[in-house]
Amino acid sequence: MIDDELIGEAHLRHIVESAMDAIITINAEQRIVLFNPAAQQMFRCAATDALGQPIDRFIPQRFRPAHQGHIETFGHTRVTNRRMGMLGTVTGLRADGDEFPAEASISQFDTSTGKFFTVILRDITQRKRAEAALQESEARFKAFMDNSPTIAFLKDTQGHYVYVNRPFEMHLNKPAAHVLGKSVFEVWPSDIAHKLHDHDAKTLVADTTIEHVEVIPDAKGELRQWLVLKFPFRDSSGTRYVGGVGLDITHRKDLEEQLRQTERLAELGTLASGMAHEIGTPMNVILGRAEFLMRKTQEEQTKKGLETIVAQVERITKLMNQLLTFARRRPSERRAMDLRTTVETCLEILSERLARHHVKVDTTIPLDLPPVHADQDQMSQVFLNLFINAVHAMPEGGQLRIAAEPTGNHVTVTVADTGHGIPAEYLTKIFTPFFTTKEVGKGTGLGLTVVHGILQEHGGSITVESQKDQGTAFTLMLPVSPSQ
Known part of the structure; x- marks a missing residue:
């Protein structure tokens, strides 16, 4: 019959030999008496080279004094073991000089031959690399979100914010510390x-991405319009959230409104031009006959009646003139303006119209183009007029080319199309009020007049070159901002 003690020793030896963690036993002199296969693999050292050696051999020089102190202190306590992780992360030294992080547990026991300490070590190099990679990934994601031109947020199904990015904090003046954990009703x-x-709820119910236009106050308390894409989101546990990114489109909406106003003004101009033509001639006849009769009549009562007729005809004429000059521009508010951004915004507003008319756009504006001294709204009106005219000139499609370059104290901008062109005899007239090459009822003749007036007010200029069936090119000169 096999002795139970021998069976126990064999079983223990098998456990030590097959353990995946390194198991090292040292004596009271801190010399190694047990070095299992996992320890040999971890420290890249054979047991024959490790047994009898001081444990310091496998500890970096800078940690050896502290390690010796810890072992001595542990030996004097009544504690028999400390679990894995209680010692924190320790640093091991492989036989080839490579250092690595490890978690350790330690135990002590007394025998008839003296005190012994057993250390179990687990190499956590891969875990530390994974943690470092995760931290790097999180830092990269945070930097990406915090440098995004859009605001971004994440809310739970009850409307409580669980994440906001830096642009959210800056543009909306809502620090994360004052937002996270709070519902929309506590924040807004x-x-x-x-x-x-309501928009969050619709997104969750639809279980798909939905586009919303939301009005939210900015850091100054002014209401801004945001184009927000909201989408349902589930984390690894299945918990649902509403994510969203938003872009401030207030300026674009303002430009769209200006475009609508420009088009309404054009309609008004068409109406006023037609009325002036249809009403002007008979009014002149009535005025002329009334004044003639006033000179002929001697009757005071008749003369008073004719004077009333003259006054009313002049009133009608004045009203017609007021209609024709209805859209007088406000005083310009000029400051340093990025021409590239203004052009791109106008092109974006007209993108659908350009695509519908098969007009391709070629833009050449240097990134380092100096800012011009101009009123942004009025310059938007200038470019919208020129771009719309170009589209009208290319009913079957073509190319719209926009280029800009510095020229001394000015910036030169070229807007050229490949349309039907302007006859040579009309080139000197195109900036004249109410002159138009379009069909009757399709143009007011006011657009280029307005463009010319704006550029003159800015201390700039506009010229035109055109060849029939070859296209038209407008050249604008704008003063560089004094700050440059």
Whole structure:
């Protein structure tokens, strides 16, 4: 019959030999008496080379004094073991000089031959690399989101914010510390919060991405329009959230409104031009006959009646003139303006129209182009007029080319199309009010007049070159901002 003690020793030896963690036993002199296969693999050292050696051999020089102190202190306590992780992360030294992080547990026991300490080590190099990679990934993602031109947020299904990026904090003046964990009703005024919550609910119900235009106050408290894409989101546990990114489109909306106003003004100009033509001639006849009769009549009562007729005809004429000059521009507010951004914004507003008419756009504007001294809204009106005219000139499609370059104290901008061109005899007249090459009822003759007036007010200029069936090119000169 096999002795139970021998069976126990064999079983223990098998456990030590097959363990995946390194197991090292040292005596009271801190010399190695047990070095299992996992320790040999971890430290890249054979047991024959490790047994009898001081444990310091496998500890970096800088940690040896502290390690010796820890072992001595541990030996004097009544504690028999400390679990894995209680010692924190320790640093091991492989036989080839490579250092590595490890978790350790330690135990002590007494025998008839003296005190012994057993250390179990687990190499956590891969875990540390994974943690470092995760931290790097999180830092990269945070930097990406914090440098994004869009605001970004994440909310739970109850409307509580669980994440906001840096642009959210900056543009909306809502620090993360004052937002996270709070619902939209705690962060925003009631009317705004209800709309945001309704949009969140619709997104969750639809279970798909939905585009919303939301009105939210900015850092100054001014209401801004944001194009927000909201989407449902589930984390690894299946918990649902509403994610969203938003872009401030207030300026674009303002430009769209200016475009609508320009088109309404054009319609008004067409109406006023037609009325002036249709009403002007008979009014002149009535005025002329009334004045003639006033000179002939001697009757005071008749003369008074004719004077009333003259006054009313002059009133009608004045009203017609007021209609024709209805869209007088406000005083310009000039400052340093990025021409490239203004051109790109105008092209974006007209993108659908350009695509519908098969007009390809070629833009050449240097990134280092100096800013011009101009009113952004008025310059948007200039480019919208020129671009729309170019589209009209290319009913079957073509190319719109926009280029800019510095020229001394000015910036030269060229807007050219490949349309039907302007006859030579008309080139000297195109900036004249109410002159148009378009069919009757399709143009007011005011657009280029307005463009010419704006550029003159800015201390700039506009010229035109055109060849029939070859296209038209407008050249604009704008003063560089004094700050340059």
